[in-house]
Amino acid sequence: MSNVLQLIQRLAVVAQAESRQLAGIAGLQPVHLDVLRYLARCNRYSNTPAAIGRFLRSTKGTVSQSVKVLEREKLISKLSDAKDGRVIRLRLLQRGADLLKRVDEESAIQAAVEEVASDERLPLENSLTALLRRAQRLNGSRSFGVCSTCRFFNRLEDGSFQCGITHEPLTVDDSMRICVEHENEVLNA
Amino acid sequence: MSNVLQLIQRLAVVAQAESRQLAGIAGLQPVHLDVLRYLARCNRYSNTPAAIGRFLRSTKGTVSQSVKVLEREKLISKLSDAKDGRVIRLRLLQRGADLLKRVDEESAIQAAVEEVASDERLPLENSLTALLRRAQRLNGSRSFGVCSTCRFFNRLEDGSFQCGITHEPLTVDDSMRICVEHENEVLNA
């Protein structure tokens, strides 16, 4: 039995317990923080309930309820899409962003991460990234990375960025955000 | 905002979703797997509902209910302590151990961990261990390590091991198990 697996399982338990506690202080549930965090990090193609459901691996019914709560608390706002009458666009409100910031400041895990020695940081980041990518591939699930690591991400001759699916230009900020359409580069096995 | 923190938060979400799915297949809830895993790894001082509650950071009421379910499903057994009439000792039954094994074989995270390159393994293990230890210290919670990393762990002259609290001899297997009484070595700040 791998030690790494045990450590990850333990980390998951600790993170979950901490999330329960921190969400509780704010009068919310753990899943609500997950939604807020996602909305803080996703790009403009990916701010819909359906995308949240795929990202958090839950059903649309569940997401619908979470969204309802967050809207009631004025942490996010809803806006129906102009192009497609079925889809709802969600936006993180200032109150939501503030809450997220306040919550993360209380996080012992966040504080522990900040204490990671600088020479350990990059290797740790790389190992975890690879681990997540493999886990998601084995799960047959979407990869959910940021634009700049997507196979559809184009670097144009003039140095600007473009999405290979929508052919829209992407800003530097865009390129660091999570996208539903993300697909990893195909690596040689 | 640290990438490492985001990766850990993401890993927690993925692990939780996977746990829901795998537990569901077995007709259980995620927390039940956590309890079984704990019982598979704890030592003989630590197989009580109270210890589970501290490890999983939940209340005794919650643990009591989980234990009831697991006993009904014949995955664990209860036995009242001979010395202290208040405490219940829990034992992982063969059925429970088999279920745990079956579940972990289905885990994409487990599979992803197995693919970690051998030269990344130790650094990753060390980083995660340090991270967890710091998070637990900052949380003011018990450290919950294995005997051999405890400040009460004694290596005797004849090479055998001993618990500095109970003064009982410990086998090699004992020394690799999780203990409620565990306290980290006091490090110079």
Added chain:
DNA sequence: CTATATAGTATCGACTCGCTACTTTATAAC
């Protein structure tokens, strides 16, 4: 024009989890 797929909502039932109240046993104070 008609299937068929997709986005989202509503509702139900099983379950968690924190909380309070309670019982039983151990331990400390005197």
Added chain:
DNA sequence: GTTATAAAGTAGCGAGTCGATACTATATAG
């Protein structure tokens, strides 16, 4: 010994998640 106090565990309540089903509305393919 007696009494107070603490600790281990159980029981039951209420708020809330989460999966499932059924439903509406919109988009798209043939």
